[in-house]
Amino acid sequence: MSEPLLSQLAHRLARNVSDSEKKRARMHLLDWLACVAGARDTEAGHVGSAISMKGWERATYPGNALEMDDVHRTALLHPGPVIWPAAMSMGSAGMDQRLDAAVRGYEAMIAIGAACDARHYAHWHPTATMGVFGAAAAFGSLIGFAPVEYANALGNAGSVSGGLWHMRHDDVLTKQWHVYHAVRTGRDAALHVHYGATGPQGILEGPQGLFAAMADAPGELASDGAGWLIDQVSFKPFAACRHAHPAIDAAMELRAAGKLEAPFEVETFSDALTFCDRPEPKTEHEAKFSLQHAVAVVADGRDAKPEDFTEVAIAELADLRAQVSVAEDPAITARYPAHFGARVNGHELVDTLGDPERPVSEDQIIDKMHTLAKWGGVSEAQAAKAVELALHGDDAASIDTMVEEWLA
Secondary structure, three states: OOOOHHHHHHHHHOOOOOHHHHHHHHHHHHHHHHHHHHHOOOHHHHHHHHOOOOHHHHOOOHHHOOOOOOEEOOOOEOOHHHHHHHHOOOOOOOHHHHHHHHHHHHHHHHHHHOOOOHHHHHHEOHHHHOHHHHHHHHHHHHHOOOHHHHHHHHHHHHHOOOOEHHHHHOOOOHHHHHHHHHHHHHHHHHHHHHOOOOOOOOOOOOOOOHHHHHOOOOOOOOOOOOOOHHHHOEOOOOOOOHHHHHHHHHHHHHHHOOOOOOOEEEEEOHHHHHHHOOOOOOOHHHHHOOHHHHHHHHHOOOOOOHHHHOHHHHHHOHHHHOOEEEEEOHHHHHHOOOOOOEEEOOEEEOOOOOOOOOOOOHHHHHHHHHHHHHHHOOOHHHHHHHHHHHHHOOOHHHHHHHHHHHOO
16 A cells, blocks of 8 residues: 555655755745735734734734735645744744744645646635645644654644635635634644644545545645755735736736737636636725736836725726736646746736746845835834845744734
8 A cells, every 4th residue: 555645745844954945935934024014004914913813823814915925836826824824833943943844834735735636726725725734734843743743734634624715706804814724723733743633644635535525636746856845936026816917927028118008908828817807896806806907007007016906096097907808818728827828919928927937036025025014014124124034034033023013
């Protein structure tokens, strides 16, 4: 009998994390802090602040509210908003321990998520369904798990995996609550295993397991060989759903060349239409999931920042939105999700800014921190402190204090 999938993954999680992965993790930590800072004054940020919780718990709410959280393409999920609260949730842990925990959390969440198929993504919110695995791995790393403990914790976390997409049809905070639930569930799974609980290590491939219930044709667990999957994660430069980013990116290149002219014809992959074909958005949330609004933003000379998706911007860009048409290109769909592409007025991009093929620089992530901090009402000095702590600091407790202050 072959070794259960979670047992195989558990041995990978127990490897040593190299300095290069820790350096990469610091970039993602800064990116997550930027998202938290930018969303602290949003409805999601207010909910997190109002509930009596520790800083890392409060930060689960604003972490993905701006739709600027990092993303893994083939797993179709956002690791950062789940992994960082889990990795930061043991106050006694030093920075190296937290970075190790994050790398392992990204690994578990992405490895399992990438094995799921289109049916899973059609009904289930992968950041939630896979987030429980990532949080369990991250907190298990902080505790100091052996492989068998990782496997048990992942098994128990996976046994209660869930999170339906229906919430995207309403203007609600369920998406943010999914992140909170994933962090708490995965963390609790690891904690209980630490005190002796055991779990079903065949929960993925078993006859009544996750793959049988949530997917039609699951694949193999993703792997980067001797490396770590965090290196495959993309950063998001624009304040909109990632499915809208290829169109934004293509439109920006046309604008830079002086060739972005109405009418605007957008061709892209089918999921981009499923999630973002919204010609008349009414709310900020809907605008972030509107290809039509995204292209109108660029055509108006804006840079797709948070202020470009507010209700004020929605009203101002109505005429431009009306000149945007969207359609699927089967060839672009065939390359998805390995490549997020789009064509605007004939100008095509195969990969999008922030993807590994078109990476953003450290300076661009630093700029994102300062931009979102200003939007969220965090001082320039605090933004600079966040940059220094995330990229170079060893004082993990200072990050805890900083986030507490932001969300107080």
